[in-house]
Amino acid sequence: MSDETNSALSGEADQMIEGLHHIDDAVNAARERRLNDPDSLGDKVIKSAVPALTGLIAGRVFQTVWNRGVAHRNLRKGLAADAPQGLLLSLAFAAVSAAFGAVVSQLSDRGSQAFVERRHRSKAKNK
Numbered sequence: 001m002s003d004e005t006n007s008a009l010s011g012e013a014d015q016m017i018e019g020l021h022h023i024d025d026a027v028n029a030a031r032e033r034r035l036n037d038p039d040s041l042g043d044k045v046i047k048s049a050v051p052a053l054t055g056l057i058a059g060r061v062f063q064t065v066w067n068r069g070v071a072h073r074n075l076r077k078g079l080a081a082d083a084p085q086g087l088l089l090s091l092a093f094a095a096v097s098a099a100f101g102a103v104v105s106q107l108s109d110r111g112s113q114a115f116v117e118r119r120h121r122s123k124a125k126n127k
Contacts, residue, residue, distance in 0.1 A: 043116045047109075054108035055101055062100050066093055 039047070070089065071081035085093070 039116065043119070047112050047116055050112040051105055051108040055105045058104040059097070059101055062097055066097070 070085060074081055074083045
């Protein structure tokens, strides 16, 4: 082989090795982030499942209360309890339900985060 061919192959090999070093560095960085992450699997479950379940339960409770209120309103008006809602009432339900869900979600997210942080502080004191 000529010197030009050897030089080209050497350059390609250097590029491949450099690429592999880059991948190795990325894997090492990901490993360090995982090892230095203070959250255990249980902490991550608490921080994701608690707000989701709280939002689901609060949404169901809100819908039940809303439906009872609408049924009571319909009965007072002389309509069937399960009469269809009008457009304005449907829009009001959507807006109030979304606002209520956002507030509950934020509060439960902050609460679960505070709980996990308190556990971390407690573990740090005991060490």
